[in-house]
Amino acid sequence: MFKKIQLFFFFLLTSILPVNSAVDLPVGNFLQDSVKIGQPVRYMLCYKHVPNQEIILPDSTFSYAPFEFVSKTYYPTRTRGNISTDSVIYTLRTFDLGKVQRLQIPVLILQNGTTQPLKPAPDSIFLQELVTLLPSDSLMLKANTQLIPVNPHFNYPYAFVALGVILLLALGVWGIFGRRIIINFNLYKLKNDHNAFVSRYNTHIERFNRVQSLENIEKAITLWKNYLTRLEGSAINSFTTKEIAQFYGEDEDVTTALKLFDKAIYGNMLSDESSETIVAFYLLHHFADRRYEFIKNQTRYVAVAR
Incomplete structure (x- = not known):
């Protein structure tokens, strides 16, 4: 059920992108506003292009720093008129302590045997802090001055x-x-x-x-x-x-x-x-x-x- 909802949301988002986006940058966005340390977070990457253009969407070997790759879900290429749409949802996680973390996953354009990266606008996500520092004057230290005599016996x-x-x-x-x-x-x-x-x-x-x-x-x-x-x-x-x-x-x-x-x-x-x-x-x-x-x-x- 969750995957069906995710698929519906994704197709809805890609269908409302401008038709002329074939000549624009890809679209890359997080599907949530905040994340906790180690918690999975989804990132959507979509690119509209002419049907005869060859592209590659990054896989598990790509560096997603400061995030780590968990999995991905590809969606079949959809062509409407003279515009083809390729899209994927990445599942990532982070152990970085930065309060605001940014990501920019490129689309690789195949041309003359080489690949040229085409990057979307960077998107950011907020890290939810679960532990807050206590003021030092609120900590009470308990003293224990009772000493126990120890007689060393070692040859x-x-x-x-x-x-x-x-x-x-x-x-x-x-x-x-x-x-x-x-x-x-x-x-x-x-x-x-x-x-x-x-x-x-x-x-x-x-x-x-x-x-x-x-x-x-x-x-x-x-x-x-x-x-x-x-x-x-x-x-x-x-x-x-x-x-x-x-x-x-x-x-x-x-x-x-x-x-x-x-x-x-x-x-x-x-x-x-x-x-x-x-x-x-x-x-x-x-x-x-x-x-x-x-x-x-x-x-x-x-x-x-x-």
Whole structure:
């Protein structure tokens, strides 16, 4: 029921915007006047443009500072006459203590292979203060001057001897097994991280099989990029599709999968080509498995070589 009310309000708001807004700035507004620390707040972004203009609305990888991204709800492109309307509602939250917090989420215009940001007018929201400072003269301090005698009984010489023996034993064990311990610990972290990634990634595949949505695709790609960033030690989560393909030497699995995902997300061809999207999910899964095995074997080889 809440989502239906929200959808009605949103379409009502976008329908009363001026028709000539295709050449104007996007419209971005908070849907409430104030917010509490950590409480979700909704922000509406709407842009009217000519039908043949390609645009991108920011996703979870965008920086919403001073807010944090929670979720978003896309609404299908609506075309009336020569004007198309794209709109989205972001759910955000803030932990910033500023009394007035401002936000300006841009629309990205695709032109000649590059993106140009087009920003709406900034909108602000007030932070509700739940704790007020008390005047210092209203605080009453209770004095407790009753002292309890304490007689220390500690044998420092024996303690230092015991500490020295423990330290020597620890250094001896580390000298003999230290490198092996480090390698095994790194392998253990690699395995746990990979298992966690596979579990979460398979969840996104299952959700997509049930409900084919762009949100599942974007979350899966973000998860995949963040995992490879940790695995490779490179900022892959900040790379574009072309840069990722180049980084991996135009690997067929990566190139094909990312192109299929771009086709689904930016080409609005999700419903017609859902089988291709499933293939893209498994191609990225297979590639992540291969990179994990490569890094794992490389870590073991370093241990044997030394």
